[in-house]
Amino acid sequence: MKPFCFADGEFIPTDKATIHPSDLGLIRGYGIFDFFRTVNYQALFLEHYLDRFITSAEKTYLPLPYSREQLRQIIQDLIEKNNLEQGGIRMVLSGGVSENHFSPAEGKLFMFAENLSFPSPEKYAEGIKLLTLEYVRPIADIKTTNYTLPVWHSVHWKKLGAEDVLYHWNGWVSESSRSNFFIVKDGVLHTPDQHILMGITRKHILQVADQVVIRPISLEEVWDADEAFISSTTKVLLPVTQLDDRPVGSGKVGPVTMGILERFRELEKSLIS
Known part of the structure; x- marks a missing residue:
């Protein structure tokens, strides 16, 4: 501080x-x-x-x-x-x-x-692990101070080597506890449209990405995705290579993810004199 x-x-x-x-x-x-x-x-x-x-x-x-x-x-x-x-x-x-x-x-x-510290370079290069959690954040479209459940649950996910969680409800995914969520399938970017906070980083990722579909995404589709990542102010774009105990896609950071990250960083540079 x-x-x-x-x-x-x-x-x-x-x-x-x-x-x-x-x-x-x-x-x-x-x-x-x-x-x-x-x-x-x-x-x-x-x-x-x-x-x-x-x-x-x-x-x-x-x-x-x-x-x-x-x-x-x-x-x-x-x-x-x-x-x-x-x-x-x-x-x-x-x-x-x-x-x-x-x-x-x-x-x-x-x-x-x-002060602000970004995740380590290794996390961008190797990706992170998320844990699935059945939960919908209350009034998700408002950035409230109510983070009781993820603060409490973070003790558990840290013990399991995870970076965060992926919320899902009735088979549909929404977001991470502090980030928006995306998957890539056949070169196309997909992101959920319900029970989410409309992230500012998400907003600009949608602008720089080539092909984007905003729609409901099932948990089964995440298991079948080629790539996945989360986005937030403090992470920008962080690749997800593991969900629970299963790899996402090849288990490695994908080219679409890294291409979007590069374009987002170029956007940032263009806005700062």
Whole structure:
């Protein structure tokens, strides 16, 4: 964590940030957040992240007391105060202190500047393992702070050498706990369309990929896929070469996956001056 954050309407030392013990974000796990990267002191895909954060606040009935322009300026000031050339910004809007300790109230906005580490080069070169998990994330289209199940379950998957999980329900896959999911079959990219968060990295992968089909994907199709990968802000695009105890495709990172990763990185470079 970097030394300065935004809280209580001002920039303060990060270790001085506080939240009321009765805030719904604490006692009910109710709140929203978003996270984006900074490259060369610039927020990458900022407008898309602001779109999602503002929409999440509206959908969760949490007042957001700042305009888009004000949020933009706070973010830029925070980057400068922390000399954040390469890193991340985390925006959090808590559920607020509610009279009945249950209904959404006027929350508290925090912004934190963070260091950011990508997965190891070996994971990009060799791929990762996912574990299947029968689960649908509540209100999946909103980026809430409710990650109780994957945080608890992560102890299990780490013991089994897995990077994360792949959610599925009634035979249909959706997403990973913190990432969107894709498969490749016969050179065509496929990605689920239901019970998912509309990831910003996913959005731009769909733009740079050659052929994409957005549709329901069955768990059986994943077993039969040629390639698979997950995408997120902090991973960009990470190949999946094993699901449970079975290899995906050849068990090696595929050419379509690596081609999309290369094009995504070129897109990033074109956006940063």
